[in-house]
Amino acid sequence: MTSIWEYANPRRFMVASGTLLPWITGIAALCLIGGLIWGFFFTPDDFRQGSTVKIIYLHVPAAIMAVNAWMMMLVTSLIWVIRRHHVSALAAKAAAPVGMVFTLIALFTGAVWGQPMWGTWWEWDPRLTSILILFLFYLGYMALWEAIDNPDQAADLTAVLCLVGSVFAVLSRYALVFWNQGLHQGATLSLDAEQNIADVFWYPLITVLAGFGFLFLALVLFRTRTEIRARRIKALITQEQMT
Amino acid sequence: MIGLLKRDLTLALRAGGGFGLSLAFFLIFTALVPFGIGPETGRLAEIAAGLLWHGALLACLLSLDRIFQLDWEDGTLDLIATSPLPLEAAAALKALAHWLTTGLPLVAAAPILGLLLNLPGPANPWLVASLLAGTPALSAIGTFGAALTVGIKRGGLLLSLLVLPLYVPTLIFGALTATRGAQGLDATTPLVLTAGITLGACAILPFAAAAALRVNLR
Numbered sequence: 387m388t389s390i391w392e393y394a395n396p397r398r399f400m401v402a403s404g405t406l407l408p409w410i411t412g413i414a415a416l417c418l419i420g421g422l423i424w425g426f427f428f429t430p431d432d433f434r435q436g437s438t439v440k441i442i443y444l445h446v447p448a449a450i451m452a453v454n455a456w457m458m459m460l461v462t463s464l465i466w467v468i469r470r471h472h473v474s475a476l477a478a479k480a481a482a483p484v485g486m487v488f489t490l491i492a493l494f495t496g497a498v499w500g501q502p503m504w505g506t507w508w509e510w511d512p513r514l515t516s517i518l519i520l521f522l523f524y525l526g527y528m529a530l531w532e533a534i535d536n537p538d539q540a541a542d543l544t545a546v547l548c549l550v551g552s553v554f555a556v557l558s559r560y561a562l563v564f565w566n567q568g569l570h571q572g573a574t575l576s577l578d579a580e581q582n583i584a585d586v587f588w589y590p591l592i593t594v595l596a597g598f599g600f601l602f603l604a605l606v607l608f609r610t611r612t613e614i615r616a617r618r619i620k621a622l623i624t625q626e627q628m629t
Numbered sequence: 630m631i632g633l634l635k636r637d638l639t640l641a642l643r644a645g646g647g648f649g650l651s652l653a654f655f656l657i658f659t660a661l662v663p664f665g666i667g668p669e670t671g672r673l674a675e676i677a678a679g680l681l682w683h684g685a686l687l688a689c690l691l692s693l694d695r696i697f698q699l700d701w702e703d704g705t706l707d708l709i710a711t712s713p714l715p716l717e718a719a720a721a722l723k724a725l726a727h728w729l730t731t732g733l734p735l736v737a738a739a740p741i742l743g744l745l746l747n748l749p750g751p752a753n754p755w756l757v758a759s760l761l762a763g764t765p766a767l768s769a770i771g772t773f774g775a776a777l778t779v780g781i782k783r784g785g786l787l788l789s790l791l792v793l794p795l796y797v798p799t800l801i802f803g804a805l806t807a808t809r810g811a812q813g814l815d816a817t818t819p820l821v822l823t824a825g826i827t828l829g830a831c832a833i834l835p836f837a838a839a840a841a842l843r844v845n846l847r
Contacts, residue, residue, distance in 0.1 A: 526790045539847065564819070
């Protein structure tokens with residue numbers, strides 16, 4: 387039984403992620419294409435909302451993954467701060483743009499759904515606003531990575547920012563609930579509910595959700611591999627210059 | 630410890646220290662508001678409390694890069710880091726000095742500027758209390774942001790991008806206190822929450838700021 391920390395070694399990580407990546411990408415594509423076709427064409431229209439209800443298949447998974455991406459960055463930042471594994475820091479860096487795009491997808495699909503349903507593209511509702519603020523956190527995090535030349539320094543500072551930012555993101559979430567009541571319905575999916583939505587919608591929805599999860603995993607692995615390769619090239623160039 | 634605080638305060642108060650600049654910015658911000666919104670007193674009274682909070686927040690933000698930048702450039706920061714004083718305490722003192730020279734004057738000026746915006750009289754105690762409870766958090770968060778970006782040349786815009794999202798909870802509760810006060814409602818709950826954020830920020834963020842400074846001084 388090998389420990390998970392074995393994969394903190396960049397070479398082992400490259401080998402393992404190289405073999406896993408095609409499979410994960412395949413599963414992601416299968417789940418996404420299958421789930422979306424199932425959801426878009428083989429589920430009944432809603433009684434009141436008509437076919438616009440089908441935006442849920444993009445909106446809900448994107449919003450869930452936008453939050454989870456930040457959680458993953460928090461965990462990998464902690465691992466970097468505690469155990470100094472470079473792969474972990476690079477994975478956090480790789481996840482940020484992906485998470486940011488997920489917040490954008492959630493905001494965009496929400497606006498497209500909100501226009502016919504609520505009669506407005508945007509509403510200062512706690513749930514909408516907290517996703518918008520999460521988007522700003524992603525922007526700041528990425529900008530800090532870009533601004534610092536020394537990669538280890540950048541990894542340290544962004545990790546600290548991620549830890550502090552997580553605390554304030556949670557605080558903002560509850561502050562926003564206090565601030566405005568909002569228009570957004572409650573959580574569509576929650577773990578403690580007996581049945582969240584009717585089964586016809588539920589099965590395609592979790593299929594797409596799994597697809598988004600695997601897509602995120604595939605993109606993060608891919609981007610981490612790119613970062614590791616970029617580091618290697620940099621090291622090779624410095625080596626050349628030394629000799 | 631006291632020496633460092635005294636030094637920071639004197640530096641800020643003497644010529645070129647920037648004391649009063651943020652106060653002047655606050656005044657100009659308030660004076661410009663009616664040009665954008667329109668001079669109707671009723672409408673101004675409605676939004677005055679929130680606008681004063683925005684003004685205080687921006688005035689605070691603009692003075693953040695002074696906290697560590699000059700000390701970083703002339704090497705004082707290295708001396709502070711090697712002194713027996715823990716860097717955490719130094720960061721907390723820097724935040725305190727920033728609050729004394731920026732936050733406290735803003736609190737004092739807010740009711741006077743409230744007159745310009747036709748802020749209802751009963752709102753004044755709430756506004757002052759909310760700013761008094763909230764501005765230390767702005768200084769503590771700002772010190773952390775300044776510590777993160779101290780090594781970056783012309784990091785002012787980046788600093789705003791990093792710090793403003795962190796200001797969200799403080800702004801929400803602080804402005805809510807002042808607005809509720811202006812409407813004649815009881816605003817104890819948001820006031821207590823503002824104070825809670827300030828206490829939490831002052832307790833945790835000096836450690837984060839010191840960690841960021843250590844990385845930057847490496």
